[in-house]
Amino acid sequence: MKELLFLIPPSETKDSENLRDDTLTNVFDSLSFPTLNFLRKEIIDEIYNFNSYSDNLLSKIFELKPKSVPGVLEYYADFKNAGIKNVMDVYKGTMFKSILYSSFDEKSKNYFDSHFIIFSALYGILKPFDEIAVYKLKPESELKKIGKLYKFWHSEITKFLNDFSSKYIIIDLLTTSYRKMYDIKKVKTLKVNFYENNKSSLKNIGHFSKDPRGILINKICTESLTSVEDFKKITDFDFDYSGGSELKVILK
DSSP states (O other), rough: OOOEEEEEESSSBBBBBHHHOOOOOOGGGGGGGGGGGHHHHHHHHHHHGGGGSSSHHHHHHHHOOOOGGGHHHHHHHGGOOOOOOHHHHHHHHHHHHHHTTGGGHHHHHHHHHHHEEEEEETTTEEEOEEEEEOOOOOTOETTTTTTEHHEEEEEHHHHHHHTTTTTTTEEEOOHHHHHHHHHHTTTTOEEEEEEEEEEEEEEEEEGGGGHHHHHHHHHHHHOOOOGGGGGGGGSEEEEOOSSSSEEEEEEE
């Protein structure tokens, strides 16, 4: 019987406080999925070219006002020596807060660490126990020599997921932008989308799914799901699944 493997997005909100007194350079080769390091290095090398970018281009990449660019540029100028901390301490957005990872018992933490992969525009894919430097890049970020990051990662992550599919049932809990980082036509995944009842029909809640997505992940881990059918153990939501490529999560 195949195990479950869940794909989740990172958080755009990141915590840069209380970094560990170590550097990205020292832990880089310890990152999960080391065969991706050559692509990670390409992006980091391009980060060192940010000083040749115009302030307007950088403000677009970082989604900041031009006057805020110099401070960010100073940070990236020595990115390889940036401080680090655990992935779960870096990502602090709504979804990650709702996962309540710090409240997990050992069994639930082990389940999360072994069954979840976190997508990243900079690092490609990560495991929850990886240590990373804080960054501000999205899949749609476009770098001069690399192009849009979701296109940059597309082929390699597709290969990875195809390899995983021989052992796992892959459940895609990604947002739309991170779902573009792999070829959904070439990789068999079960895509989870969130809906609310809107009179007589269902409405996809898109951007507003962050909190329920985190709650669902919490329940997946505390219930230690072993099959798609096990979703019925979770009573916080209704589920609609007819054996196709989509699992509909319906808010109560």
